Amino acid sequence: MDREVELREFVSARGAALSRAAYLLTGDHQAAEDLVQEVYVVLVRRWQKSGTIDPEAYVRRILYSRFIDGRRRRRLLEVPRATPPDAAGGDEAGALADRLTLRDAMARLTPRQRAVLVLRFYEDLTEPQTAAALGISPNTVKSQTRVALQRLRELAPDTVASFEGVES
Structure with a gap:
Protein backbone atom coordinates (compact mmCIF):
# COMPACT_ATOMS: atom_id res chain seq x y z
CA MET A 1 0.00 0.00 0.00
CA ARG A 75 3.75 30.24 29.86
CA LEU A 76 0.18 31.48 30.09
CA LEU A 77 -0.34 32.05 33.77
CA GLU A 78 -4.03 32.80 33.72
CA VAL A 79 -6.70 32.23 31.10
CA PRO A 80 -9.85 34.33 31.29
CA ARG A 81 -12.96 32.16 31.69
CA ALA A 82 -16.68 32.82 31.51
CA THR A 83 -18.42 32.42 34.83
CA PRO A 84 -20.38 29.19 35.17
CA PRO A 85 -24.14 29.42 34.81
CA ASP A 86 -26.35 29.73 37.88
CA ALA A 87 -26.66 26.32 39.57
CA ALA A 88 -30.42 26.86 40.03
CA GLY A 89 -30.98 25.59 36.46
CA GLY A 90 -31.09 21.93 37.53
CA ASP A 91 -28.89 18.92 36.95
CA GLU A 92 -27.75 20.02 33.50
CA ALA A 93 -26.51 23.35 34.82
CA GLY A 94 -24.84 21.61 37.77
CA ALA A 95 -23.09 19.16 35.46
CA LEU A 96 -21.92 22.03 33.28
CA ALA A 97 -20.64 23.90 36.33
CA ASP A 98 -18.76 20.76 37.43
CA ARG A 99 -17.19 20.38 33.96
CA LEU A 100 -16.15 24.04 33.93
CA THR A 101 -14.70 23.76 37.43
CA LEU A 102 -12.77 20.63 36.50
CA ARG A 103 -11.57 22.20 33.24
CA ASP A 104 -10.33 25.27 35.11
CA ALA A 105 -8.61 23.07 37.71
CA MET A 106 -6.96 21.03 34.94
CA ALA A 107 -5.75 24.27 33.35
CA ARG A 108 -3.88 25.06 36.58
CA LEU A 109 -1.86 21.83 36.43
CA THR A 110 1.51 21.67 34.74
CA PRO A 111 1.49 20.50 31.11
CA ARG A 112 3.11 17.19 32.04
CA GLN A 113 0.58 16.56 34.81
CA ARG A 114 -2.29 17.23 32.41
CA ALA A 115 -0.74 14.96 29.81
CA VAL A 116 -0.32 12.15 32.35
CA LEU A 117 -3.93 12.44 33.53
CA VAL A 118 -5.33 12.52 29.97
CA LEU A 119 -3.26 9.50 28.94
CA ARG A 120 -4.03 7.50 32.09
CA PHE A 121 -7.72 8.30 32.59
CA TYR A 122 -9.05 9.45 29.21
CA GLU A 123 -7.01 7.28 26.87
CA ASP A 124 -6.92 4.52 29.51
CA LEU A 125 -3.22 3.73 29.06
CA THR A 126 -1.19 1.77 31.57
CA GLU A 127 1.69 3.39 33.43
CA PRO A 128 4.32 1.84 31.10
CA GLN A 129 2.34 2.91 28.01
CA THR A 130 1.99 6.44 29.37
CA ALA A 131 5.70 6.53 30.17
CA ALA A 132 6.54 5.42 26.63
CA ALA A 133 4.20 8.01 25.11
CA LEU A 134 5.81 10.82 27.08
CA GLY A 135 9.38 9.54 27.08
CA ILE A 136 9.58 9.40 30.87
CA SER A 137 9.95 6.60 33.40
CA PRO A 138 6.97 4.71 34.86
CA ASN A 139 7.95 6.02 38.30
CA THR A 140 7.66 9.57 37.00
CA VAL A 141 4.20 8.71 35.66
CA LYS A 142 3.21 7.44 39.11
CA SER A 143 4.51 10.50 40.93
CA GLN A 144 3.05 12.96 38.39
CA THR A 145 -0.33 11.21 38.64
CA ARG A 146 -0.28 11.30 42.42
CA VAL A 147 0.68 14.99 42.57
CA ALA A 148 -1.80 15.97 39.83
CA LEU A 149 -4.71 14.17 41.51
CA GLN A 150 -3.85 15.74 44.86
CA ARG A 151 -3.76 19.17 43.23
CA LEU A 152 -7.14 18.54 41.57
CA ARG A 153 -8.58 17.47 44.92
CA GLU A 154 -7.43 20.81 46.36
CA LEU A 155 -8.68 22.91 43.44
CA ALA A 156 -11.99 21.15 42.80
CA PRO A 157 -12.80 18.81 45.68
CA ASP A 158 -16.48 18.29 44.76
CA THR A 159 -15.87 17.53 41.08
CA VAL A 160 -12.92 15.15 41.43
CA ALA A 161 -14.94 12.40 43.10
CA SER A 162 -14.74 10.34 39.90
CA PHE A 163 -10.96 10.09 40.37
CA GLU A 164 -11.18 9.09 44.04
CA GLY A 165 -9.90 5.61 44.69
CA VAL A 166 -8.29 5.41 41.25
CA GLU A 167 -4.82 6.38 42.32
CA SER A 168 -3.39 7.92 45.46
Whole structure:
Protein backbone atom coordinates (compact mmCIF):
# COMPACT_ATOMS: atom_id res chain seq x y z
CA MET A 1 0.00 0.00 0.00
CA ASP A 2 1.22 3.48 -0.83
CA ARG A 3 2.49 5.41 2.23
CA GLU A 4 0.40 8.46 1.30
CA VAL A 5 -2.77 6.35 1.26
CA GLU A 6 -1.80 4.84 4.62
CA LEU A 7 -1.35 8.34 6.03
CA ARG A 8 -4.78 9.47 4.81
CA GLU A 9 -6.44 6.36 6.23
CA PHE A 10 -4.69 6.78 9.56
CA VAL A 11 -5.67 10.45 9.86
CA SER A 12 -9.29 9.76 8.92
CA ALA A 13 -9.49 6.86 11.38
CA ARG A 14 -7.75 8.56 14.33
CA GLY A 15 -8.32 12.28 13.66
CA ALA A 16 -11.36 12.62 15.92
CA ALA A 17 -9.66 10.89 18.85
CA LEU A 18 -6.58 13.05 18.34
CA SER A 19 -8.74 16.18 18.39
CA ARG A 20 -10.51 15.08 21.58
CA ALA A 21 -7.21 14.40 23.33
CA ALA A 22 -5.88 17.78 22.18
CA TYR A 23 -8.98 19.50 23.56
CA LEU A 24 -8.58 17.75 26.90
CA LEU A 25 -4.99 18.94 27.05
CA THR A 26 -5.60 22.54 26.00
CA GLY A 27 -9.10 23.14 27.34
CA ASP A 28 -9.82 25.31 24.30
CA HIS A 29 -11.20 24.30 20.90
CA GLN A 30 -9.07 26.72 18.90
CA ALA A 31 -5.88 25.82 20.75
CA ALA A 32 -6.72 22.12 20.25
CA GLU A 33 -7.14 22.65 16.51
CA ASP A 34 -3.80 24.47 16.39
CA LEU A 35 -2.11 21.65 18.30
CA VAL A 36 -3.57 19.00 15.99
CA GLN A 37 -2.39 20.99 12.97
CA GLU A 38 1.13 21.10 14.43
CA VAL A 39 0.98 17.33 14.92
CA TYR A 40 -0.18 16.82 11.32
CA VAL A 41 2.66 18.97 9.98
CA VAL A 42 5.24 16.91 11.86
CA LEU A 43 3.49 13.67 10.91
CA VAL A 44 3.40 14.48 7.20
CA ARG A 45 7.06 15.49 7.18
CA ARG A 46 8.15 12.30 8.93
CA TRP A 47 5.60 9.78 7.62
CA GLN A 48 7.78 8.40 4.84
CA LYS A 49 10.63 7.80 7.29
CA SER A 50 8.47 6.30 10.05
CA GLY A 51 8.29 2.93 8.27
CA THR A 52 7.55 0.15 10.73
CA ILE A 53 6.94 2.40 13.76
CA ASP A 54 3.50 2.03 15.36
CA PRO A 55 1.72 5.14 14.02
CA GLU A 56 -0.64 5.40 17.02
CA ALA A 57 2.19 5.63 19.55
CA TYR A 58 4.18 7.87 17.21
CA VAL A 59 1.34 10.41 16.83
CA ARG A 60 0.56 10.31 20.55
CA ARG A 61 4.19 11.07 21.35
CA ILE A 62 4.19 14.00 18.91
CA LEU A 63 0.92 15.34 20.38
CA TYR A 64 2.02 15.27 23.99
CA SER A 65 5.55 16.50 23.26
CA ARG A 66 4.20 19.44 21.22
CA PHE A 67 1.71 20.28 23.94
CA ILE A 68 4.31 20.27 26.72
CA ASP A 69 6.88 22.16 24.63
CA GLY A 70 4.28 24.70 23.51
CA ARG A 71 3.14 25.35 27.04
CA ARG A 72 6.72 25.90 28.12
CA ARG A 73 7.12 28.50 25.37
CA ARG A 74 3.87 30.35 26.04
CA ARG A 75 3.75 30.24 29.86
CA LEU A 76 0.18 31.48 30.09
CA LEU A 77 -0.34 32.05 33.77
CA GLU A 78 -4.03 32.80 33.72
CA VAL A 79 -6.70 32.23 31.10
CA PRO A 80 -9.85 34.33 31.29
CA ARG A 81 -12.96 32.16 31.69
CA ALA A 82 -16.68 32.82 31.51
CA THR A 83 -18.42 32.42 34.83
CA PRO A 84 -20.38 29.19 35.17
CA PRO A 85 -24.14 29.42 34.81
CA ASP A 86 -26.35 29.73 37.88
CA ALA A 87 -26.66 26.32 39.57
CA ALA A 88 -30.42 26.86 40.03
CA GLY A 89 -30.98 25.59 36.46
CA GLY A 90 -31.09 21.93 37.53
CA ASP A 91 -28.89 18.92 36.95
CA GLU A 92 -27.75 20.02 33.50
CA ALA A 93 -26.51 23.35 34.82
CA GLY A 94 -24.84 21.61 37.77
CA ALA A 95 -23.09 19.16 35.46
CA LEU A 96 -21.92 22.03 33.28
CA ALA A 97 -20.64 23.90 36.33
CA ASP A 98 -18.76 20.76 37.43
CA ARG A 99 -17.19 20.38 33.96
CA LEU A 100 -16.15 24.04 33.93
CA THR A 101 -14.70 23.76 37.43
CA LEU A 102 -12.77 20.63 36.50
CA ARG A 103 -11.57 22.20 33.24
CA ASP A 104 -10.33 25.27 35.11
CA ALA A 105 -8.61 23.07 37.71
CA MET A 106 -6.96 21.03 34.94
CA ALA A 107 -5.75 24.27 33.35
CA ARG A 108 -3.88 25.06 36.58
CA LEU A 109 -1.86 21.83 36.43
CA THR A 110 1.51 21.67 34.74
CA PRO A 111 1.49 20.50 31.11
CA ARG A 112 3.11 17.19 32.04
CA GLN A 113 0.58 16.56 34.81
CA ARG A 114 -2.29 17.23 32.41
CA ALA A 115 -0.74 14.96 29.81
CA VAL A 116 -0.32 12.15 32.35
CA LEU A 117 -3.93 12.44 33.53
CA VAL A 118 -5.33 12.52 29.97
CA LEU A 119 -3.26 9.50 28.94
CA ARG A 120 -4.03 7.50 32.09
CA PHE A 121 -7.72 8.30 32.59
CA TYR A 122 -9.05 9.45 29.21
CA GLU A 123 -7.01 7.28 26.87
CA ASP A 124 -6.92 4.52 29.51
CA LEU A 125 -3.22 3.73 29.06
CA THR A 126 -1.19 1.77 31.57
CA GLU A 127 1.69 3.39 33.43
CA PRO A 128 4.32 1.84 31.10
CA GLN A 129 2.34 2.91 28.01
CA THR A 130 1.99 6.44 29.37
CA ALA A 131 5.70 6.53 30.17
CA ALA A 132 6.54 5.42 26.63
CA ALA A 133 4.20 8.01 25.11
CA LEU A 134 5.81 10.82 27.08
CA GLY A 135 9.38 9.54 27.08
CA ILE A 136 9.58 9.40 30.87
CA SER A 137 9.95 6.60 33.40
CA PRO A 138 6.97 4.71 34.86
CA ASN A 139 7.95 6.02 38.30
CA THR A 140 7.66 9.57 37.00
CA VAL A 141 4.20 8.71 35.66
CA LYS A 142 3.21 7.44 39.11
CA SER A 143 4.51 10.50 40.93
CA GLN A 144 3.05 12.96 38.39
CA THR A 145 -0.33 11.21 38.64
CA ARG A 146 -0.28 11.30 42.42
CA VAL A 147 0.68 14.99 42.57
CA ALA A 148 -1.80 15.97 39.83
CA LEU A 149 -4.71 14.17 41.51
CA GLN A 150 -3.85 15.74 44.86
CA ARG A 151 -3.76 19.17 43.23
CA LEU A 152 -7.14 18.54 41.57
CA ARG A 153 -8.58 17.47 44.92
CA GLU A 154 -7.43 20.81 46.36
CA LEU A 155 -8.68 22.91 43.44
CA ALA A 156 -11.99 21.15 42.80
CA PRO A 157 -12.80 18.81 45.68
CA ASP A 158 -16.48 18.29 44.76
CA THR A 159 -15.87 17.53 41.08
CA VAL A 160 -12.92 15.15 41.43
CA ALA A 161 -14.94 12.40 43.10
CA SER A 162 -14.74 10.34 39.90
CA PHE A 163 -10.96 10.09 40.37
CA GLU A 164 -11.18 9.09 44.04
CA GLY A 165 -9.90 5.61 44.69
CA VAL A 166 -8.29 5.41 41.25
CA GLU A 167 -4.82 6.38 42.32
CA SER A 168 -3.39 7.92 45.46
